[in-house]
Amino acid sequence: MSAKKATPPAKKDTLEVRVRRIHRRDLNRVWEFLKLVFRDVNRETVEYQRPRSKRRFLEVYTSEWIEQLVYEVEGQIVGYSECAFEASGDDNWVNPRWFEKRGMRPLFVEELAVHPGYQGRGVGGFIMEQLQHLARTRGCTHLVLEVAENNDSALSWYRARNFYKLDAAIFLAQKVPGEPDLLPPRELKPRPAQAAKGPGPSAGLMPEEVSGPALVRKPRAARKTTTPARKPATAARKKARPAR
Numbered sequence: 001m002s003a004k005k006a007t008p009p010a011k012k013d014t015l016e017v018r019v020r021r022i023h024r025r026d027l028n029r030v031w032e033f034l035k036l037v038f039r040d041v042n043r044e045t046v047e048y049q050r051p052r053s054k055r056r057f058l059e060v061y062t063s064e065w066i067e068q069l070v071y072e073v074e075g076q077i078v079g080y081s082e083c084a085f086e087a088s089g090d091d092n093w094v095n096p097r098w099f100e101k102r103g104m105r106p107l108f109v110e111e112l113a114v115h116p117g118y119q120g121r122g123v124g125g126f127i128m129e130q131l132q133h134l135a136r137t138r139g140c141t142h143l144v145l146e147v148a149e150n151n152d153s154a155l156s157w158y159r160a161r162n163f164y165k166l167d168a169a170i171f172l173a174q175k176v177p178g179e180p181d182l183l184p185p186r187e188l189k190p191r192p193a194q195a196a197k198g199p200g201p202s203a204g205l206m207p208e209e210v211s212g213p214a215l216v217r218k219p220r221a222a223r224k225t226t227t228p229a230r231k232p233a234t235a236a237r238k239k240a241r242p243a244r
């Protein structure tokens, strides 16, 4: 009896995501990655924009309290997480005592991002598990993060993972009834010559103060020469203004 040769099962075309610590050489790539991920999110949020600034991002790399992890699929960065074991930095939004009073030891998730082309494929879930794992191994009791209230997609994603709302700032606005800075046009008084004879608005003035030229605009060139000091000052101010 000849045994039929078993055909090996077709190799599944699977991809895997790997996590590693960030390296200095990744910094520029990760910065560009974050700008791409948050481009659409930023358009809709009043909050500070993510990522905050390249200067801050580069500073984070040198902080020993912050763990930056990069997630790759076949060498391409598809995810990034940044978490801090202490509320640190002068632009921090949390009050550490709030957590102390409640017996919480938070792991602050400062950034969590998945490449738009890889969202919905489990990368975010893997990052979340990695963060929970870090929290456990470092003795933290909670993951704490900030998300814009109108980032509906991320918010519902977090809620589906049992995140709940802490006491946090809400952006409020009040409409101030508007008034233009400049007054509306005003009708001029008639020229004194046409005014009714007798004491009028020009009464008591010297003839040169009453006559027309005071109301007539000087030609441009003439005005330029009469106010020489203003131009250079304006030009200097413009030069001093930083480029946007």
Ligand SMILES: CC(C)(COP(=O)(O)OP(=O)(O)OC[C@H]1O[C@@H](n2cnc3c(N)ncnc32)[C@H](O)[C@@H]1OP(=O)(O)O)[C@@H](O)C(=O)NCCC(=O)NCCS
Residues within 6 Å of the ligand: 037, 038, 041, 112, 113, 114, 115, 118, 119, 120, 121, 122, 123, 124, 125, 126, 145, 146, 147, 148, 151, 152, 153, 154, 155, 156, 157, 158, 160
């Ligand atoms: C939010 C984000 C991190 C999620 O990452 P992701 O890789 O897309 O998430 P996953 O693929 O791991 O999650 C998929 C799961 O979540 C579910 N899911 C997807 N979008 C969801 C949503 N908006 N609400 C609830 N559940 C959602 C899917 O059904 C799937 O469920 P399953 O695991 O039971 O199959 C990612 O979309 C992202 O980076 N967004 C832009 C940046 C951002 O807003 N970051 C948060 C700033 S604080």
